[in-house]
Amino acid sequence: MLFLPHKVELKNVEIDIYNYIAANVDKVIYMRIRDLASATHVSTTTILRFCKKFECEGFTDFKLKLQQYVKEQTEKHQDIQRVDEMPYIDFLRRTTNDSFQQKIDEAAEILLEVDLVLFVGIGSSGIIAAYGAMLFSSMFTLALPITDPLNTPLTNISRELNKRICLVSLSVSGENQDLIDYINQLKIHQAKIISITNSSNSTISNMSDVNIPYYTGTEMFQDTNITSQLPVTYILEILAKRVYNQKHSS
Structure with missing residues (x-):
C-alpha cells in the first residue's frame, strides 16, 4: 500500500x-x-x-x-523502442532453411499419430496457446489449452490415452519452472512433447521430443516480458497446415 x-x-x-x-x-x-x-x-x-x-x-x-x-x-516510466522489423525478416528467412523445415516435419509426424493435443503456456504464451488449440482443433484434431497448469493435473487420464497425447509447450525463456514440472508429469506417462522456445539451449527445449526455436531478441518492459509472439504464431500456423496437408494427402 x-x-x-x-x-x-x-x-x-x-x-x-x-x-x-x-x-x-x-x-x-x-x-x-x-x-x-x-x-x-x-x-x-x-x-x-x-x-x-x-x-x-x-x-x-x-x-x-x-x-x-x-x-x-x-x-519507472520508460520509452518503448519502435518495432524493429529486421529480427522478423531474419526469422522468416530462416524458416526456409532445411534445419527449420526438418523440425516442422518431425513435429508434424508426432501430431499425425496422436488423438489429443494439449497446449500450455503462461502469460502472453498462454494467450497464444489458446489460439494454437483453436487452430489445431479446427484443422485436424482435438486440441485443448491448459491455462492454469498448476491446477490442471493429468493424473486421471488412462494409460492408453497418455501415449496418444502430445503436449505443445510455449515458452519464451524455456525455463519456467511450472511448465517444466508439467512436462515432467506428462513425460512420466510417455506423452510426446513439442516445445516452441526462443532458444534451443534451455531446460524445456532439452526435455522435448521436438523443439522448434525461433531466435529473436527478448524484450522486457519494467518486469514484464513483452517479447513478440509473431514467430510463435507463424510456427503454429505453418505446423497446422503441414499436418493438415499430410493427413489429407495420405
Whole structure:
C-alpha cells in the first residue's frame, strides 16, 4: 500500500484518508498536517495515527516517504523502442532453411499419430496457446489449452490415452519452472512433447521430443516480458497446415 510492500489494516476513517491520499498524492506531499486533516474531515491526531500505521514517525516523515515513492514511480516510466522489423525478416528467412523445415516435419509426424493435443503456456504464451488449440482443433484434431497448469493435473487420464497425447509447450525463456514440472508429469506417462522456445539451449527445449526455436531478441518492459509472439504464431500456423496437408494427402 503506497510505499509499503505489504497491506496495512485500516479502520473505515483511515481508509477514507488513504483513498484521498492515493487520489491526490501530488498535492499531499506539499500539504501541512492541518490541511490534510481538513480535507479528510478528521483531526490531526487521526492523521498521526494513520502515519504510524505506515511506519512513519510523523506526518513529515510520511510525506518524505510518499515523495520518494512518487519519484520512483515516475522513474519507472520508460520509452518503448519502435518495432524493429529486421529480427522478423531474419526469422522468416530462416524458416526456409532445411534445419527449420526438418523440425516442422518431425513435429508434424508426432501430431499425425496422436488423438489429443494439449497446449500450455503462461502469460502472453498462454494467450497464444489458446489460439494454437483453436487452430489445431479446427484443422485436424482435438486440441485443448491448459491455462492454469498448476491446477490442471493429468493424473486421471488412462494409460492408453497418455501415449496418444502430445503436449505443445510455449515458452519464451524455456525455463519456467511450472511448465517444466508439467512436462515432467506428462513425460512420466510417455506423452510426446513439442516445445516452441526462443532458444534451443534451455531446460524445456532439452526435455522435448521436438523443439522448434525461433531466435529473436527478448524484450522486457519494467518486469514484464513483452517479447513478440509473431514467430510463435507463424510456427503454429505453418505446423497446422503441414499436418493438415499430410493427413489429407495420405
